[in-house]
Amino acid sequence: MTTKNLTVQPLRFQPSFEVVPDDEAQTSKELVEAMHSILETTLQDTGHAIRSVHAKAHGLLRGQIQVYDDLPEPLAQGAFAKPGNFPLFMRFSTNPGDILDDKVSTPRGLAIKLVGIEGARLPGSADASTQDFVMQNAKAFTARDPRLF
Incomplete structure (x- = not known):
């Protein structure tokens, strides 16, 4: 098996590809809180929790x-x-x-x-x-x- 027929050649992952913002931990915490809030709201409104996205x-x-x-x-x-x-x-x-x-x-x-x-x-x-x-x-x-x- 080869990759010669691929239109884009894959790259081996390197840590330098990822840029982690200084506020990532806080942003992640806020996203989790927002999604939990949506779950709680839909649970109260419909009787069961509905996913926050891709419901x-x-x-x-x-x-x-x-x-x-x-x-x-x-x-x-x-x-x-x-x-x-x-x-x-x-x-x-x-x-x-x-x-x-x-x-x-x-x-x-x-x-x-x-x-x-x-x-x-x-x-x-x-x-x-x-x-x-x-x-x-x-x-x-x-x-x-x-x-x-």
């Missing part, structure tokens, strides 16, 4: 992913560094936090959770064995940084 699910899938043992070096990193078969879950959704009619045009989302993944973890999730990927079909994210979200 409407359009499908849930369970399957597995096979990571090949001959992946080219630029692809064999992170969750794909170790060959094997891994369970996965996928959730299709629409972007808003409101449950809208399907006729309303909004970005669509896809969340993928891989299970049984080894590797370095973020603080607070040292015992986790999952890797999440979240994406949407919009050309760009609605906010350029977490503070503007």
